[in-house]
Amino acid sequence: MTTEGWAMWVTGLPSSGKSTIANNVARKLKEMGVSVETLESDGLRKILTPKPTYSEEERDWFYNVIVYIAKLLVRNGVNVIIDATGNKRAYRDNARRQILKFVEVYVKCPLDVCMKRDVKGLYKRALEGSIGTLPGIQTIYEEPLKPEVVVETDKLTVDESVELIVNKLKELGYIETRLSPLS
Numbered sequence: 001m002t003t004e005g006w007a008m009w010v011t012g013l014p015s016s017g018k019s020t021i022a023n024n025v026a027r028k029l030k031e032m033g034v035s036v037e038t039l040e041s042d043g044l045r046k047i048l049t050p051k052p053t054y055s056e057e058e059r060d061w062f063y064n065v066i067v068y069i070a071k072l073l074v075r076n077g078v079n080v081i082i083d084a085t086g087n088k089r090a091y092r093d094n095a096r097r098q099i100l101k102f103v104e105v106y107v108k109c110p111l112d113v114c115m116k117r118d119v120k121g122l123y124k125r126a127l128e129g130s131i132g133t134l135p136g137i138q139t140i141y142e143e144p145l146k147p148e149v150v151v152e153t154d155k156l157t158v159d160e161s162v163e164l165i166v167n168k169l170k171e172l173g174y175i176e177t178r179l180s181p182l183s
Contacts, residue, residue, distance in 0.1 A: 005079040006174045007070045007099045008165075011086045011144065012107030013136045014122050015114040017153035017161075021107055022083035024162045029079070032166075034175050037073060039066055041084035054133045063091035071098050079174075087135035089142040101174055105165055106147040111136050113154045148172070 010022045022038055029036045041062075045052050048065060052058065063086055070080045086092050096102045114136065115123045126134035135141040149168045151161035169175045 003077055004101065005074040005077050006101035006103065006169075006172075007074050007080040007082060007095060008103040008105055008169070009082040009084070009086060009092050009095055010105045010107060011084065011092060011147075012153075013109060013111060013114045013141050014085060014134065015117045015119070016107045016109035017117075017151075017158075018085070018107045019083055020158055021105070021151060021153070021161050021165070022081050024158050025165050026081055028162050028166055029169075029175065032175065034079065036079040036081055038081045038083055039070060041066070041082075054131075056133075059087070059091075063088075064094065067091070067095045067098055070095060074099050074101070085135050085141070087139060087141045089144065092144065101172075103149065103168065103172065103174070104144050104147040105149045105151065106144045107153055107161075108143075108150050109153045 008025075010018045010025075012018050019040065022040070026036050026038050044066065045062070049058060049062060063084070066082060066084060070082055073080050082095070092104055096104070118124065122131060122134055123137065125131040126137040131138075133139045149165050151164055153161060156164075166175070
């Protein structure tokens with residue numbers, strides 16, 4: 001019998017630090033001996049929607065697929081980190097309804113800071129009009145109402161953010177704390 005895994009959705013505006021946080025949480029968990037798989041939206045888009053339109057319909061479909069994949073993995077004992085903006089609460093709420101062990105992590109960062117960090121040039125292109133549906137500019141980003149963890153990446157270091165998240169996973173009983181042999 002396989003023990004069910006858990007899923008954590010790392011959400012926030014583009015360039016808020018989601019991928020940095022998700023990657024560092026995954027690295028920390030692996031160092032602790034916790035197996036985890038990351039579903040990264042940019043990577044999945046290249047496979048699922050090689051010519052993305054980012055239309056509302058496509059986003060609805062895309063996030064439903066991410067939740068479905070996460071649900072299958074969790075059901076088969078895989079711990080999952082979803083690294084995706086998920087600009088509508090409905091997307092994340094859908095995951096919460098379908099996945100018993102679910103954690104929402106809000107990577108909170110002011111829009112002006114996100115715009116300054118924007119290594120992909122998304123905000124610049126959105127302001128120029130070559131992107132028409134960027135969350136935070138032309139499309140709304142609905143902040144989580146009751147996330148299990150909020151990390152303010154304009155105030156906390158990556159390590160501090162990772163520690164908050166890992167501590168929440170421990171508190172929820174999703175990961176075990178191992179005592180060192182010297183304790």
